[in-house]
Amino acid sequence: PPGTPTPSSAHCWHRGAPREPGARWTEPGCRSCTCQGGRVLCETVSCPVPCSHPLPPPAGGCCPSCAGCLYEGVSRAEGDVFSPFDENCTVCVCLSGNVSCISPECPPGSCPSPSPTDCCSCQPAKCSFRGRMYAHGARFSLDGDDCTTCICRGGEVECSFAPCPLLDCPQHQRHLGPGQCCVTCRDPPAPTGCSVDDNGVAFPVGQIWSPGDPCELCICQADGSVSCQRTDCVETCPYPIRTPGQCCPDCSAG
Known part of the structure; x- marks a missing residue:
């Protein structure tokens, strides 16, 4: 009959309220609904998130947003530059919901006393030790002591002690020479x-x-x-004379 609504133009009643044909709305619990042919069709909202640090959904919203960043529990605006709580020398930036961080590289080099805000630690090129200067990375022995090796590192001298080897010579042949920290084996005396x-x-x-x-x-x-x-004796005479204490017989008598 005239005036009868077609199925495609039929209104929907949902939770006591009319809905226009083709209308879309979001229900609590992030369900997306639409009015089609007098029926209400609902489905769970799908939220693809193409960023690593999205902002949480706004009030009444369902999907996280990549228009800012959530990093270490703090919301950051798009383009915000900041440092993490425990790393003042690391710089991060929020771009499209992604946080990228970079830390400075600090090559060794001489420098004056740095301020507390400096990111790179000061590594002097030389060490002053007992009135002598040593280059960074130089190794040397301590007072000619072969068992103690020192190295200049970052303006500080670090020394380590090498263990002495086990000896297999008797006690009376062991010897501690000048400038040595380890006992060595002395060569045995030449026999007399x-x-x-x-x-x-x-x-x-x-x-x-x-x-x-x-x-x-x-x-x-x-x-x-x-x-x-x-000595081997060759007897060449028929009547040899043997003398006590003499090796070979005497043939002088014929």
């Missing part, structure tokens, strides 16, 4: 003779003797060792 047996018989270096057999001769060498050599 040769000890032949357990009875204490000894011969000086270069001494020649017979150990009991007249055909064997021994000599005491410079290193304390004994070198012996045996």
Whole structure:
């Protein structure tokens, strides 16, 4: 009949209030609703967030906003430049909901006493130590002590002590030389003779003797060792004469 509304132009009743055909509104709980053909259709609002530090939704809104930044619990306006709470030397900027930070690089170098607001720590190029100047990074020993190594770092001298090695020589051969902090092994003294047996018989270096057999001769060498050599006799006579204490027989009598 004339005047009958078509489905596409039918109004909607929702929560006791009329809604125009095609009308859209947001319900509590971030639900988006629309009036279509006399029916109310609702769906949960989808919020794609293309930034890393979005602002929370405004009052009555559903989706976070990239028109500013929320960083460490503080809202920042677009383009705001700031420093984190515990890093005064770091500078951050809010751009399109993203926070980018940068910290200064501080190369070593000489400088006067810095103010508390300076970001870069002062690293003098040289160290003054016991009346001498050392360049930054220089290593040196302490008073000629090979066991103590020092380094100049940031205007301060740091020293470390190297452990002494374990020694395998007897106590009477250990020696502490001038300028040394570690005991070293002294070379054993050169021998002055040769000890032949357990009875204490000894011969000086270069001494020649017979150990009991007249055909064997021994000599005491410079290193304390004994070198012996045996004489072989060739009997060429039919009636050799043997003399006590003599190695080879006497053939002079024919």
